[in-house]
Amino acid sequence: MTSQEQDPSQRKYRILRETDLRDYLAGLPPIVAQLGGSPTDWSISEVGDGNLNLVFLVKGSHGGIAVKQALPYVRLVGESWPLPLSRAHYEHLALVHQARLAPKLVPAVLHHDGPLALTAMELLEPHIIMRKGLIAGTRYPRFVDDISTFLAQTLFFSSDLALTAAEKKQGLAAFAGNHALCKITEDLIFTDPYRVAEQNRWTVPYLDATAAAFREDLDLHVAISRLKLKFMASPEALIHGDLHTGSIMVTDRESRVIDPEFAFYGPMGFDIGAVIGNLIMAYLASTGHERSPGERASFEAWMLETIEGVWSEFSRKFLALWRSEAKGDGYPQSLFSGEAGAARLEAERQAYMARLFQDTVGFSAAKIIRRILGLAHNIDFEWIADEKRRAISEARSLKLARTMMLEAPSFTTIGAVTKAAREVRNWQPDFAG
Amino acid sequence: MTSQEQDPSQRKYRILRETDLRDYLAGLPPIVAQLGGSPTDWSISEVGDGNLNLVFLVKGSHGGIAVKQALPYVRLVGESWPLPLSRAHYEHLALVHQARLAPKLVPAVLHHDGPLALTAMELLEPHIIMRKGLIAGTRYPRFVDDISTFLAQTLFFSSDLALTAAEKKQGLAAFAGNHALCKITEDLIFTDPYRVAEQNRWTVPYLDATAAAFREDLDLHVAISRLKLKFMASPEALIHGDLHTGSIMVTDRESRVIDPEFAFYGPMGFDIGAVIGNLIMAYLASTGHERSPGERASFEAWMLETIEGVWSEFSRKFLALWRSEAKGDGYPQSLFSGEAGAARLEAERQAYMARLFQDTVGFSAAKIIRRILGLAHNIDFEWIADEKRRAISEARSLKLARTMMLEAPSFTTIGAVTKAAREVRNWQPDFAG
Numbered sequence: 001m002t003s004q005e006q007d008p009s010q011r012k013y014r015i016l017r018e019t020d021l022r023d024y025l026a027g028l029p030p031i032v033a034q035l036g037g038s039p040t041d042w043s044i045s046e047v048g049d050g051n052l053n054l055v056f057l058v059k060g061s062h063g064g065i066a067v068k069q070a071l072p073y074v075r076l077v078g079e080s081w082p083l084p085l086s087r088a089h090y091e092h093l094a095l096v097h098q099a100r101l102a103p104k105l106v107p108a109v110l111h112h113d114g115p116l117a118l119t120a121m122e123l124l125e126p127h128i129i130m131r132k133g134l135i136a137g138t139r140y141p142r143f144v145d146d147i148s149t150f151l152a153q154t155l156f157f158s159s160d161l162a163l164t165a166a167e168k169k170q171g172l173a174a175f176a177g178n179h180a181l182c183k184i185t186e187d188l189i190f191t192d193p194y195r196v197a198e199q200n201r202w203t204v205p206y207l208d209a210t211a212a213a214f215r216e217d218l219d220l221h222v223a224i225s226r227l228k229l230k231f232m233a234s235p236e237a238l239i240h241g242d243l244h245t246g247s248i249m250v251t252d253r254e255s256r257v258i259d260p261e262f263a264f265y266g267p268m269g270f271d272i273g274a275v276i277g278n279l280i281m282a283y284l285a286s287t288g289h290e291r292s293p294g295e296r297a298s299f300e301a302w303m304l305e306t307i308e309g310v311w312s313e314f315s316r317k318f319l320a321l322w323r324s325e326a327k328g329d330g331y332p333q334s335l336f337s338g339e340a341g342a343a344r345l346e347a348e349r350q351a352y353m354a355r356l357f358q359d360t361v362g363f364s365a366a367k368i369i370r371r372i373l374g375l376a377h378n379i380d381f382e383w384i385a386d387e388k389r390r391a392i393s394e395a396r397s398l399k400l401a402r403t404m405m406l407e408a409p410s411f412t413t414i415g416a417v418t419k420a421a422r423e424v425r426n427w428q429p430d431f432a433g
Numbered sequence: 434m435t436s437q438e439q440d441p442s443q444r445k446y447r448i449l450r451e452t453d454l455r456d457y458l459a460g461l462p463p464i465v466a467q468l469g470g471s472p473t474d475w476s477i478s479e480v481g482d483g484n485l486n487l488v489f490l491v492k493g494s495h496g497g498i499a500v501k502q503a504l505p506y507v508r509l510v511g512e513s514w515p516l517p518l519s520r521a522h523y524e525h526l527a528l529v530h531q532a533r534l535a536p537k538l539v540p541a542v543l544h545h546d547g548p549l550a551l552t553a554m555e556l557l558e559p560h561i562i563m564r565k566g567l568i569a570g571t572r573y574p575r576f577v578d579d580i581s582t583f584l585a586q587t588l589f590f591s592s593d594l595a596l597t598a599a600e601k602k603q604g605l606a607a608f609a610g611n612h613a614l615c616k617i618t619e620d621l622i623f624t625d626p627y628r629v630a631e632q633n634r635w636t637v638p639y640l641d642a643t644a645a646a647f648r649e650d651l652d653l654h655v656a657i658s659r660l661k662l663k664f665m666a667s668p669e670a671l672i673h674g675d676l677h678t679g680s681i682m683v684t685d686r687e688s689r690v691i692d693p694e695f696a697f698y699g700p701m702g703f704d705i706g707a708v709i710g711n712l713i714m715a716y717l718a719s720t721g722h723e724r725s726p727g728e729r730a731s732f733e734a735w736m737l738e739t740i741e742g743v744w745s746e747f748s749r750k751f752l753a754l755w756r757s758e759a760k761g762d763g764y765p766q767s768l769f770s771g772e773a774g775a776a777r778l779e780a781e782r783q784a785y786m787a788r789l790f791q792d793t794v795g796f797s798a799a800k801i802i803r804r805i806l807g808l809a810h811n812i813d814f815e816w817i818a819d820e821k822r823r824a825i826s827e828a829r830s831l832k833l834a835r836t837m838m839l840e841a842p843s844f845t846t847i848g849a850v851t852k853a854a855r856e857v858r859n860w861q862p863d864f865a866g
Contacts, residue, residue, distance in 0.1 A: 164667050165619055166612040173609035179599040185599055186762060195767045218777040225781070230761050232598050235666055258577040330621060330662050334628045335654040344651040348658070 013085060015026035015113055016069055021056055028111055031120055036062020050259065051076040052083065052377065057123060064123035065110060070261075083180055087261045088117035088180040095119070097238055101153040105146055106257050124256055125250035133340055134245060135289055135383055137299045138252075144290050144306055146255035147248070147275055148313035148388070155268045156321040158238035160330035168265075175264040177424050180262055182232075185241065188287075189366055202373050203381075206391030206431045210398055211373050219360040223405045227362050229231040235265030244367070245272040245282060246378065269359025272314060274361060276414075277367030279307045280421055281397055281416045285423070288384035288393045300425075304418045311360070311414040315353050322349055324404035356406045361417065365405035368397050371406075395429035446548055449502055451477045453490055458500070461544055463724055467853030469495020483692065484509040484809065490556060497556035498543060503694075508534050516613055518582065520694045522548035523611040527696035530671055534586040539690050540581055545802060559691055560586050560682035566677060567595055567715040568722055568816055570732045571685075579688035580681070580708060581746035586702045589754040591671035593763035603759075605698040614695045615665075618674065622799055623661035626806040627654055635806050636814075639824030641796060641866045643831055644806050656838045660795050668698030676707040677800070679811065700719070702792025705747060706780075707792060712740045713854055714813050714830055720858070721817035721826045733858075735850045744793070744847035754784055791841045794850065798838035801830050821864075828862035 241262030
């Protein structure tokens with residue numbers, strides 16, 4: 001019995017408890033085969049470490065699965081903050097898209113139930129959330145290659161460089177309904193950290209003055225408003241929309257990108273910037289996690305190499321795709337024929353990447369600032385128990401992010417970004433000031 | 434009996450002939466009331482001066498209507514070039530949007546039939562197509578005020594400055610299906626004039642060398658490709674999409690914008706550029722229509738004032754709306770509070786308009802080039818019977834357009850554009866060269 005054939009009474013949304021879930025899964029032959037053994041023997045635990053959804057891990061005698069069910073509200077906040085169940089539909093659409101383009105870099109979908117807003121996926125084991133690994137100082141040798149492939153493949157093949165304009169518009173329309181998730185980003189990343197907002201928080205009292213300065217800094221307000229407009233009205237590609245290190249699961253041998261429920265057609269730089277911004281925070285938080293000075297020096301050097309590698313490998317792979325797979329309506333080959341045409345198009349590709357890098361620098365900065373002055377913080381900083389040490393790492397991150405956002409064009413290479421990060425790493429903020 | 438209640442057999446698409454149309458309209462009470470008299474006495478004539486559709490003028494004893502029916506192919510070319518009937522749906526949607534925002538500047542819709550791809554509108558009488566009036570040297574004192582209101586109102590109120598991001602995405606999705614019409618623009622404006630294409634034509638032999646030069650000019654190919662990408666992936670507002678002087682009907686007392694079947698969410702500069710590019714062509718064609726040298730000097734001076742007025746009045750009205758009606762998610766007021774915030778936001782508004790002007794200059798140029806080297810020409814030039822005189826006006830237009838497209842940032846004011854137009858007006862091309 002597939003989900004299409006189920007009793008219609010089961011096809012209405014309800015929040016699943018563990019026993020309901022067991023009965024529900026027992027009716028799905030592919031799931032039963034994947035898990036093995038008798039349903040009564042399956043272990044089911046709700047891990048729920050996300051901000052929005054229920055997440056169950058289910059294990060049988062043969063294998064395991066992860067089951068994600070959307071709640072009609074933001075789990076972190078409760079029923080007072082409703083959020084449409086349709087996000088499960090968009091997440092499923094995005095997973096299918098990503099699985100096609102980056103097949104081993106996302107969890108395989110085993111089952112999707114639209115009315116229940118539920119998706120069952122392969123269990124990623126022994127993967128851990130990358131953010132936790134970075135806090136522990138673990139290096140991931142596959143990461144640069146994997147994430148750059150994920151970014152290059154998913155972004156290029158949903159762009160005007162690979163699609164006809166008609167295909168692109170169809171895709172865009174298919175994700176236009178996911179606006180409630182976009183709105184979270186618009187508010188929490190592009191607006192609230194720069195104004196008085198009830199949900200904002202920061203490490204008091206150390207960052208009080210900086211937070212106040214950001215709320216008054218009109219240059220920043222113009223810069224973030226331009227980025228917000230780009231986020232809202234630049235459908236360059238189908239982006240993941242929430243690609244921080246908490247949305248990446250890793251082992252030392254592989255990487256998987258999870259949780260694309262914020263997916264929509266937006267600016268490519270938002271995804272690339274999410275990765276780079278979160279790596280910068282991991283780098284600048286690192287000192288807060290050391291037990292003795294300099295203990296994590298070689299890890300930090302690896303972090304900087306990783307940041308450089310993400311952009312340079314993404315850029316190399318994206319350009320290679322553009323040279324060989326440009327079947328889209330953008331930059332038609334027929335306008336760049338012959339040797340001179342090919343050379344001019346190549347120069348234009350480089351110019352395109354330079355503009356994309358500017359966007360990436362700006363969005364990286366926005367992602368950093370929201371994690372320190374806005375609602376949703378990250379454990380890179382939160383797990384630094386000493387609040388002053390935490391505030392030092394955060395202040396350094398804010399200082400770098402402000403420069404990146406206001407002077408994005410002065411960062412013409414990823415090396416310029418890591419150089420600035422290295423410099424700010426040793427800056428001592430004066431909290432008395 | 435409304436269209437919803439008709440016999441279902443009548444609700445399938447069929448191409449209406451005059452007698453079918455009479456029977457069909459006789460079943461629509463609001464139409465019968467508008468026309469007056471007995472249906473058998475109505476006069477029906479198919480005027481069909483568009484490139485795509487059937488257009489009937491129907492007159493009764495009391496009043497008249499215009500009826501537009503889409504054909505499943507491009508009328509100008511025939512059944513070998515199919516085109517979806519759905520364009521009538523998008524045209525109707527756009528007319529409703531425009532009627533709400535610019536109520537007296539579009540024809541009132543009296544009836545729409547989706548399956549028949551048919552719309553009945555008020556008959557515009559004694560309006561004439563503006564392009565014809567300009568060829569005759571007629572001035573339209575209401576035009577600048579009307580078209581600038583139309584542009585400011587329709588563009589501002591469908592932009593991120595006036596809408597929430599959710600409303601904007603809903604609108605965008607509603608028009609995403611109109612991609613076949615967009616594709617015509619992408620091919621005929623943004624690609625074909627710059628490459629060998631069977632449908633291209635130009636005034637031979639005079640423009641042979643120029644046409645060849647445009648096909649080889651890689652700077653132009655980069656510039657037009659950037660504009661094409663902007664057209665495909667910058668949904669700034671619901672644009673008309675084909676706003677040339679053949680889509681505007683005028684008297685000396687009013688102006689109406691017709692035929693928005695190319696409507697979709699695209700860059701605002703494309704609409705403004707369409708108006709300005711077509712006015713520039715009317716200005717540079719003017720000398721071709723004079724019977725004695727200098728005869729049309731004061732008309733030409735009015736044309737230049739009109740070009741300046743379109744941008745400056747559009748800009749003034751758009752800015753005024755932004756100051757008073759900014760209820761959208763873009764540039765949130767809360768980030769620009771207080772006197773300093775208001776001043777900074779005002780400076781950013783000016784910067785936004787400067788960027789929009791650059792787009793406008795580029796799109797104006799693209800609209801000029803396509804009318805001289807592409808498939809669809811315009812009667813401003815075509816009605817200059819002496820081919821050499823025609824070619825002189827066209828060569829001047831191409832020279833100006835090339836400069837506008839390649840050096841758009843050097844045109845910082847509309848005055849710089851009219852100055853360049855005035856200068857090129859007296860340039861003598863050397864067709865021997």
